[in-house]
Amino acid sequence: MTNYIVRGQRVLLTPPEIKKSAIEVNAALEKELWEEQMKKWGQLEVFAIGDEVEGIEVGNRVSVNLMFLKNAEHIEIEGQDKIIVRAADISVVWK
Numbered sequence: 136m137t138n139y140i141v142r143g144q145r146v147l148l149t150p151p152e153i154k155k156s157a158i159e160v161n162a163a164l165e166k167e168l169w170e171e172q173m174k175k176w177g178q179l180e181v182f183a184i185g186d187e188v189e190g191i192e193v194g195n196r197v198s199v200n201l202m203f204l205k206n207a208e209h210i211e212i213e214g215q216d217k218i219i220v221r222a223a224d225i226s227v228v229w230k
């Protein structure tokens with residue numbers, strides 16, 4: 136049983152885990168490394184969907200334009216980072 140409700144046309148995605156560098160880097164370099172890793176995110180797993188989303192189900196894999204991922208909101212759920220995107224930002228769904 137979940138203790139949250141996703142509202143509207145939002146889709147929560149699970150990003151791939153990015154391994155932390157053993158070398159400490161400044162915030163600007165960390166952001167640059169994060170964006171470089173995002174380019175490899177061709178298929179992200181759907182963690183949860185909003186109550187108005189149709190045609191996308193939890194567990195599907197989806198493709199989201201990198202521009203939308205860079206500006207997406209992040210939220211922590213159950214101790215894990217999740218990315219919030221609009222359903223309209225999803226270009227491809229693998230069932």
